[in-house]
Amino acid sequence: MAVRVRSPPLFILKMRAAPECIPCAIHFAIRTMRRTGGVKEDVLREIIKKLGDFDLSHPPSYFANLVFDVIREHTGVRDPYKKDKHEQNQWALSVYPELKRMVEEADDPLLCAVKISALGNTIDLGVSGSYEVDLDLNKINLAINDIDIFRERLKTAKRILFIADNAGEIIFDRVLIEELHKPVVVAVKSGPIINDITIEEVEETGINAEFIETGTASLGVELEKVSPEFKKVFYESDVVISKGHANFETLDDADRDIFFLLRAKCEIVAEVLGVRKGDIVFWYSKKQAG
Amino acid sequence: MAVRVRSPPLFILKMRAAPECIPCAIHFAIRTMRRTGGVKEDVLREIIKKLGDFDLSHPPSYFANLVFDVIREHTGVRDPYKKDKHEQNQWALSVYPELKRMVEEADDPLLCAVKISALGNTIDLGVSGSYEVDLDLNKINLAINDIDIFRERLKTAKRILFIADNAGEIIFDRVLIEELHKPVVVAVKSGPIINDITIEEVEETGINAEFIETGTASLGVELEKVSPEFKKVFYESDVVISKGHANFETLDDADRDIFFLLRAKCEIVAEVLGVRKGDIVFWYSKKQAG
Numbered sequence A, B: 001m002a003v004r005v006r007s008p009p010l011f012i013l014k015m016r017a018a019p020e021c022i023p024c025a026i027h028f029a030i031r032t033m034r035r036t037g038g039v040k041e042d043v044l045r046e047i048i049k050k051l052g053d054f055d056l057s058h059p060p061s062y063f064a065n066l067v068f069d070v071i072r073e074h075t076g077v078r079d080p081y082k083k084d085k086h087e088q089n090q091w092a093l094s095v096y097p098e099l100k101r102m103v104e105e106a107d108d109p110l111l112c113a114v115k116i117s118a119l120g121n122t123i124d125l126g127v128s129g130s131y132e133v134d135l136d137l138n139k140i141n142l143a144i145n146d147i148d149i150f151r152e153r154l155k156t157a158k159r160i161l162f163i164a165d166n167a168g169e170i171i172f173d174r175v176l177i178e179e180l181h182k183p184v185v186v187a188v189k190s191g192p193i194i195n196d197i198t199i200e201e202v203e204e205t206g207i208n209a210e211f212i213e214t215g216t217a218s219l220g221v222e223l224e225k226v227s228p229e230f231k232k233v234f235y236e237s238d239v240v241i242s243k244g245h246a247n248f249e250t251l252d253d254a255d256r257d258i259f260f261l262l263r264a265k266c267e268i269v270a271e272v273l274g275v276r277k278g279d280i281v282f283w284y285s286k287k288q289a290g
Helices: A021-034 A041-052 A061-075 A082-105 A109-122 A147-156 A170-181 A227-238 A245-251 A267-273 B021-034 B041-052 B061-075 B083-107 B108-119 B147-156 B171-181 B226-237 B243-252 B267-273
Strands: A142-145 A160-163 A184-188 A210-213 A239-241 A257-261 A280-285 B142-145 B160-163 B184-188 B208-212 B239-243 B258-263 B282-285
Touching: A021 A061, A021 A267, A041 A061, A041 B041, A061 A245, A082 A109, A082 A170, A109 A142, A109 A147, A109 A170, A109 A257, A109 A280, A142 B041, A147 A239, A147 A280, A160 A170, A160 A267, A170 A184, A170 A239, A170 B243, A184 A227, A239 A245, A245 A257, A245 A267, A245 B041, A280 B258, B021 B041, B021 B061, B041 B061, B061 B243, B083 B108, B083 B171, B108 B142, B108 B147, B108 B171, B108 B258, B108 B282, B147 B239, B147 B282, B160 B171, B171 B239, B208 B226, B243 B258, B243 B267
Parallel strands: A142 A280, A160 A184, A160 A239, A184 A210, A239 A257, B142 B282, B160 B184, B160 B239, B184 B208, B239 B258
Antiparallel strands: A257 A280, B258 B282
C-alpha cells in the first residue's frame, strides 16, 4: 500500500499541467475526431498549433476542453461521445444488480460501495481512450483511504453533494449514493464534454436524487465559471464527494473540504497524489485555513 | 498465431505516418529533453509548432529525426542517450552467456537465435520510453515466420548484410550473427540517434564481424541519403536482415528482397504488417518486379 501523502504543497498549489499533457491532448483530439467522421488534417494542424502555445499553469483538463471546442466548431458535432455514453449507461445498468448484491453481502457495506464507485472511474474515454472493468473488488486497494473520516462526517451530515464524472460510472456511483442513506444532490455537466454524464442522460441512470448542473460544459468544476446555484450548493453542503480526474484537477485547491474519489490514470495526477499510476484514492482534502 | 498477410499494398506502398505519430513524437521529445537537463518550454513549443506542419507522407521515423535535430541544436547535447546505450550493452553482455546456452540447447538453434534477436528488439527507448525484457523464449511466437525461406537463402549466401538497430539489442543480434556461420557485414548509424547503436559503441559489443556505417545519423535507412559504400553492400549482399521499426519503416518499399525482423511496438506498424501490437515478425519481403 502506498503511503498517504499530506505534504503542504498538495493543499496550497493548484494542479498544473505537465509537458506530457500536450501530446495526451493531441491523442485525445485524434480519438475524438475519429468519432466525428475521421481525422481532418487541417483541423488537427490547427489544434496542434494552438496547443503549441501551451501555458502549463492551467490544469490538464484545460487542454482537453480546448481540443473539444475546436473539433466542435469545425465539425458541428455537438456531442461526439453521445453513443458511447448511452452504451456505457446500458452496460453499467446490466451489472447494477450484481453491484448491489456485493454491497449486501459485504462485511463493510459502505467501504464496499466506495470501492464500487471507485471502480466505476475506470470507465473513461478521456485519458487513454479505452478501458476494461474487472468487477473483482478484491483487486481494489485504496492507496489513500480516508473512509474513517468519511464515516464521522456522514453521521451529522444533512445534505451531501456528489459531483459526478462519466456516464456508466454514474451507475457505480448510484450504488454509493444509495448506501449513504442521506439526501444527496448530484451535480452533472450542463452540456456535453467527452463522456461526462450530462443533464441529458440522467433520466436513463435511474438515480433517485436531486440533480443540479454545474452551469458549464467544460471538464471538471471551475469555480470561477460555475453557476451561482451550483456554487451555493457546493459551499452549503455538509459533505462534498468529487469523482474522477478532472474534478480533482480543478477543485484540488478549493476553499472547502472535499472527499476526492478517483483512479490516478496518468503519471501526472498520480505524482500529485503521491501514489502510483492506476492506484485508487479516497482522499479527504481538508479545508485550508485562511 | 496471426495469419501471414501478403496483400499487394504491403509491397507497393511506402509506409506513411499516421496522425498518432505526431503526439508520439512529442512524447519522445519530452523524454529526450529530460535527458539533456530538463524540458525547456520554449524548445518544446518550437517542436510542437514544427510538428504542427506535419506531412503524413513521411514514414513515422521522420518525426523523431526532426525532434532530435531541434533538441540537439538548442541544447548542444550531441548524444542524449549515450549513457543508456552503454548501460544497455553492459546489461545485454551480462546475459549473453545465457543466450548462447539457449541456442546450444535448442532443438532448432537457428530459429532459437532468430527469436533471441527478435527479443532484443524489446530494448528500445524510442517508441514508449521504457521496456522490460523477459528472457523466456517460450513466450515468443513469430506472428509471421519466414524461417524456411531464410534457411534456403542461407544455403547459397556468400555475404550477409545485417542492418542493426539499438544498443543492447545488438548483443542479442550477435547470437544470431554467430549462428549464421557466414561472413556478415553489420551496418550501424554514422552518428547518434536515440539509442541506436553507432560506430562509436561497436567496440564494446565484442562482435567479430565487418562493420560499415549507413552514412547517416538518422533513424532507419533512407536509401536516397545513405553513402555509396553502404548502398553497394546493400545491393550486393546475398541476404539482407533488417532489424527493428525504423529500418522497416524506411526500407519496406526497397527494390531488393529483405528479411525484416522486428517487434511491432505500436498500432501503426502492427496494422501495416497485419499483426497485433506486441507481435514479433520475421518477414521475407520479396523484391518487387520492375
